[in-house]
Amino acid sequence: MHLVLDPLQYGYFLRALAASALVGTVCAVVGTYVVLRGVAFIGDAIAHAGFPGIVAAYLLGLPLYLGATVAAVGTALAIGVVTRRAGIRQDTAIGVLFAGTFALGVFLFSTISGYVADLFSFLFGQVLAISPTDLLALSALGLGVIAVVALLWKELLYATFDPLGAAASGIQVDRLELLFLALVGVTIVVSLQAVGIILVVAMLVTPAATAQVVTVRFTRLMLSAALFGVASAVVGLYASYWLDVASGATIVLVQTLWFTVTLLLGPRGLLARRRGRVSGGALSEEDEEDEATLATAAIG
Amino acid sequence: MHQHEHDLLNPVHAHAHADVWLSDVSAGYGHRTALRHVSVAVEPGSLLAVVGPNGAGKSTLLKLMAGLARPWTGRIEVLGQPAGREARRVAYVPQAELVDWAFPVTVEDVVTMGRFPRLGPVRRPGADDRRAVRVALEQVDMIRHLHTQIGRLSGGQRRRVFLARALAAEPDLFLLDEPVTGIDARTQELLMDILEAQAARGKTVVATTHDLACAAQRFQQVLAINRTVVAYGPSNLVLDTGVLARAYGGHLLVLEGSTVVLDDAHHHDEAAPGERHFHEGEPR
Numbered sequence: 001m002h003l004v005l006d007p008l009q010y011g012y013f014l015r016a017l018a019a020s021a022l023v024g025t026v027c028a029v030v031g032t033y034v035v036l037r038g039v040a041f042i043g044d045a046i047a048h049a050g051f052p053g054i055v056a057a058y059l060l061g062l063p064l065y066l067g068a069t070v071a072a073v074g075t076a077l078a079i080g081v082v083t084r085r086a087g088i089r090q091d092t093a094i095g096v097l098f099a100g101t102f103a104l105g106v107f108l109f110s111t112i113s114g115y116v117a118d119l120f121s122f123l124f125g126q127v128l129a130i131s132p133t134d135l136l137a138l139s140a141l142g143l144g145v146i147a148v149v150a151l152l153w154k155e156l157l158y159a160t161f162d163p164l165g166a167a168a169s170g171i172q173v174d175r176l177e178l179l180f181l182a183l184v185g186v187t188i189v190v191s192l193q194a195v196g197i198i199l200v201v202a203m204l205v206t207p208a209a210t211a212q213v214v215t216v217r218f219t220r221l222m223l224s225a226a227l228f229g230v231a232s233a234v235v236g237l238y239a240s241y242w243l244d245v246a247s248g249a250t251i252v253l254v255q256t257l258w259f260t261v262t263l264l265l266g267p268r269g270l271l272a273r274r275r276g277r278v279s280g281g282a283l284s285e286e287d288e289e290d291e292a293t294l295a296t297a298a299i300g
Numbered sequence: 301m302h303q304h305e306h307d308l309l310n311p312v313h314a315h316a317h318a319d320v321w322l323s324d325v326s327a328g329y330g331h332r333t334a335l336r337h338v339s340v341a342v343e344p345g346s347l348l349a350v351v352g353p354n355g356a357g358k359s360t361l362l363k364l365m366a367g368l369a370r371p372w373t374g375r376i377e378v379l380g381q382p383a384g385r386e387a388r389r390v391a392y393v394p395q396a397e398l399v400d401w402a403f404p405v406t407v408e409d410v411v412t413m414g415r416f417p418r419l420g421p422v423r424r425p426g427a428d429d430r431r432a433v434r435v436a437l438e439q440v441d442m443i444r445h446l447h448t449q450i451g452r453l454s455g456g457q458r459r460r461v462f463l464a465r466a467l468a469a470e471p472d473l474f475l476l477d478e479p480v481t482g483i484d485a486r487t488q489e490l491l492m493d494i495l496e497a498q499a500a501r502g503k504t505v506v507a508t509t510h511d512l513a514c515a516a517q518r519f520q521q522v523l524a525i526n527r528t529v530v531a532y533g534p535s536n537l538v539l540d541t542g543v544l545a546r547a548y549g550g551h552l553l554v555l556e557g558s559t560v561v562l563d564d565a566h567h568h569d570e571a572a573p574g575e576r577h578f579h580e581g582e583p584r
Contacts, residue, residue: 036400036403151421152421152422154413154424154425155416155421157409158413158416161405161410164363164398165393165394166413167387168368168475169388169390170387170390215404217449218404
């Protein structure tokens with residue numbers, strides 16, 4: 001019996017592995033912006049909003065992913081528009097939409113008689129059950145998200161860092177915001193089969209949050225997040241296979257454990273701060289000249 | 301009202317020549333009025349300080365010029381077009397409080413952002429852009445800190461980096477929100493020398509400031525506002541105690557031969573809804 005090679009003889013495990021790696025990458029790329037913008041709550045809301053879409057699609061006999069995409073992206077755009085137009089605080093608007101859409105999903109779900117395994121797998125994730133067609137569709141969507149981010153990385157970066165400066169210099173910050181929310185929506189749809197609605201926010205936030213403890217350079221942050229995302233998805237998948245436990249929850253637990261260890265022991269982690277090697281919130285890797293800067297930099 | 305002050309209140313009518321032109325502009329957030337009936341014309345090559353107490357509408361005025369906020373009523377033209385239209389020729393630098401200093405970017409990254417608008421989508425910064433970034437950083441004497449994360453810089457260094465970003469954009473109009481607040485005298489001299497040189501080259505500079513001494517000594521023109529225009533003209537005429545008393549109301553203390561303004565430079569009450577403010581040491 002071989003710990004790593006054994007499961008690879010099964011087609012379903014290979015597909016699950018590919019799907020997990022894909023989800024780990026796409027979530028990390030989009031999640032980097034989610035974490036830097038401080039909009040984790042939006043990710044959670046959009047994920048929950050996908051549920052009524054899935055149930056409605058099931059009731060109408062349509063592809064479940066179509067329902068999820070329409071509902072998730074629709075809610076993402078609704079959050080963007082309501083926040084800007086109605087003068088309601090963003091977290092309030094999200095709180096209302098979050099609970100309301102999920103309630104609609106549960107309501108519709110309760111009209112179905114009997115147990116529907118398909119729909120449950122969207123709540124908690126069942127990556128081992130992914131079909132070849134699903135994997136193909138999700139890969140196309142995921143690569144699409146990465147392509148859009150690759151094309152617009154500098155505009156997204158500027159708008160995330162300094163929305164006022166970016167908008168004043170002619171970057172379409174409002175449109176980018178809507179596009180970004182739509183990307184979050186698609187990313188969540190891509191991730192649903194792997195980790196499910198309830199845990200998907202962890203895929204978005206945890207790898208990028210872990211990377212934040214390790215580096216203060218944007219590109220390195222995104223690459224490390226992708227590395228953490230893929231690695232924890234693969235480790236989690238193997239663990240769930242051998243322990244015969246839920247894959248989505250295991251992947252998220254691996255991520256959380258990784259984050260906790262990094263937070264405690266990492267170069268910018270809590271213990272490093274304790275020892276007084278890190279001041280403020282930010283440490284650069286180019287430390288030779290920076291130590292000198294730090295000595296003179298005290299005022300905010 | 302003295303005759304010369306009255307003249308200063310009149311907008312220049314030949315607005316075709318103005319780089320920034322506001323006609324009877326009122327604006328605010330929600331139901332709160334920030335500015336009423338503001339008419340101003342700023343000539344090309346001006347070095348203009350916008351002064352006034354907290355909540356006077358200085359930041360709002362700058363945002364209107366930058367096209368970041370729309371007026372309720374009135375007209376705004378910037379570089380001959382409605383505000384926001386000529387955005388690539390405008391560089392706006394926000395208040396330091398509106399910048400997330402823990403953001404994972406270096407000095408080089410921030411200044412390179414000044415080049416993004418002229419690149420347009422998809423295209424990546426090239427050799428020309430890297431050169432412009434270096435030139436701008438040399439001008440503000442920050443080239444040594446190219447790879448430093450911005451959170452590790454002092455207050456003065458941070459303002460210098462943001463000015464470098466504006467310089468790298470090679471704009472025709474600089475809009476700077478509190479560029480000299482919270483910085484040392486040497487940095488203030490350096491920044492003002494650079495802005496003066498830009499104005500001498502025909503670029504227009506509009507900066508809000510709490511520093512009346514700096515406004516009087518280093519700016520050619522001063523616009524004193526308190527929700528509306530109190531005075532506008534050459535700095536030596538505007539910054540007399542009579543005008544300041546009207547601009548600052550009860551917050552002005554006139555001592556023999558000198559003027560003291562009781563105003564808190566770090567207090568900001570003009571935050572637009574949805575704006576995030578960042579403070580040192582805040583967990584994120």
